Amino acid sequence: MPKSWPDQLLQMLLTLAVILSTALTIFIITLPSSYSHFQSGEITEEDFTEDDRQHAGRSGYSYYHNHRDTDGKLKTECTIQIVVLGDIGRSPRMQYHALSVASHGGRVDLIGYVESEVHPDVQRSRFISVVPIKPHPKQLQASNRLLFLLVAPLKVLWQVFSLYYALGYQTKASKWMLVQNPPSIPTMAVAQFVCFFRNTRLVIDWHNFGYSILAMRLGSRHPLVTLAKWYEGLFSQDATAHFAVTNAMARVLKKEWAVEALALHDRPPNHFQPLTSIQRSTFLASLPDTAKYAANIEDGSWRLIVSSTSWTADEDFALLLDALVDYSARAAENERIPKILAIITGKGPLKQYYLNHIQHSKENGKLPNVDITTAWLSAADYASLLGSADLGISLHTSSSGVDLPMKVVDMFGTGLPVVGWSKFEAWTELVQEGKNGCGFDSAEGLTQLLQDLFGDDGQRLKILRQGALEECNRRWDDEWMPVAGQLFQLKP
Known part of the structure; x- marks a missing residue:
């Protein structure tokens, strides 16, 4: 005798509940460690090679030597994950963030794709660790508009899991997470999720708006652009702080989403100098x-x-x-x-x-x-x-x-x-x-x-x-x- 529709619905709900409870159990068992405000990191003499000592300024050895305690240890109170869902080598501003944090004694995990040469000072510094994200397969890259709409969800899923794994399991919990935006999808959602469970403070560095870039490809009235703008506004709300590259962008953030952003203008780093x-x-x-x-x-x-x-x-x-x-x-x-x-x-x-x-x-x-x-x-x-x-x-x-x-x-x-x-x-x-x-x-x-x-x-x-x-x-x-x-x- 076939089951009645209430029985079928109940069975479906029970099956869904089992799947969700199993997934939650797996997540809790493998839950990444949380940041503890009572434990600071340490850097010791053993973290530096002889070559690092010879290049003391660029490797961070000078800072360590000048600020270590009598036991030869340097406590790092500031730990930060700097995240760019793009090529690190082509993201100079995020590299400059990392170098600035490191130059003042902070520990940095610089997380992103490693597709081109990273700044040599980033590679040299013992205060910075470059953590690569596994890139998506080339089959998920599309220039055709229709094909883009078909493969985009698969590309996002790949990015979700690879970014989550890098943030949650390839790196230790940090006090801060600084995220470049755009790309907004899925970066902001994954970052919020990881920060919530790892007791980390999220800071968004606004370079532009993800939805406005998407509009160049699909048109400003496309439903996906509207959805992207809503998503960007939603996941910007719970961040601890925001940076914006211009005063004009800070004004737009406040007007559109009531986000209070600190204007942090780009300026040239020291390796850009006039020549004789x-x-x-x-x-x-x-x-x-x-x-x-x-x-x-x-x-x-x-x-x-x-x-x-x-x-x-x-x-x-x-x-x-x-x-x-x-x-x-x-x-x-x-x-x-x-x-x-x-x-x-x-x-x-x-x-x-x-x-x-x-x-x-x-x-x-x-x-x-x-x-x-x-x-x-x-x-x-x-x-x-x-x-x-x-x-x-x-x-x-x-x-x-x-x-x-x-x-x-x-x-x-x-x-x-x-x-x-x-x-x-x-x-x-x-x-x-x-x-x-x-x-x-x-x-x-x-x-x-x-x-x-x-x-x-x-x-x-x-x-x-x-x-x-x-x-x-x-x-x-x-x-x-x-x-x-x-x-x-x-x-x-």
Whole structure:
């Protein structure tokens, strides 16, 4: 005799209860340890190698030696997990957070994907441990919009379990967890869950909004974008504190979700420095991308411009290519306009697409007075390239209108003036028009700027460089310590 529907429903509920109770039992048995406010970490002499002692400043040995107790132990009161669900090597701000915490005696677990070279000082420091997250299979990466909607849930599930495992089981419980946002999904939910069970204080570092980036792919009215915005607002509420990269972003956070964020502007770290004329000449002659043009760059017949890009939809490289094609044509008509070597650094999904466009323009004779090349450089070489250039280019358009490109900060760190896309609210928080840089809103506008700056007597470019040199005096540690250092209760 078949069971009645109430019996069938009861059986289903009992089965579900057994599954849930089993899952809860497994979770409790394997529950990761919680942070204890009564136990601090320790660093001893044995944590350092002889090589670490020879590089005492970079390895943290100097700090240990100056602050250890009579028993040779250094207690680390500040422990922090710094989380980026992305490539650590391409997340400079999070690496700078780690280095700043470490330089003041805190222990750091830097958690993320290890796909490119990590900052050498991060690798060297014995106060920092890099904890890799297992990347998702390549089969879950999709550029097609329909395929993206199909594989996205599977990708999120993979990220949930790999991130949870890294936070809960590959690392010890910490006092603080600092999470980069975006990506928001699933980072914020997993971080909240782990922080709740591990007695950890969550801090969200807002670089942008996840939903605004998603809207660039799906459209602002798409249901998933609406859901993503709701999710982002929901999981931002219980964090202990928030950082925002601009004052404008802090205002939006307060208006949209009543989130009180501390503005923590990006500033250049110390390895970005202006070069002397000798250092510039040496570098230009040694870098393969610039060696054959080194003499021409130094005598001014060629100008060196640099742009760093992630080759994504929020940076319109086609605009720069169009501007350089137009500039090349103008240089052909006016011998007073110098030629340009443009070096584009970075990695990203649209790189090959634009490389094909560059090659097509060259083959069709559209770039006789401009040479465009791409490069992927070490941190030291990238800093030297910026210090050797005549002008930096920012193509960042900002999906939200309230974030800022860190590449401009790095350029200012070497005294390099900048021109960039300026049609978003936060631009003026970083660039002072006509003093340390200039803005444009079209390819024609960029072409005209390049001609004006390179084609005259050089006075206008000299003024911008002087302003950039003044800006480079404002450093990351000067901005970080009064804001983040105070929150994490670190001593100067």
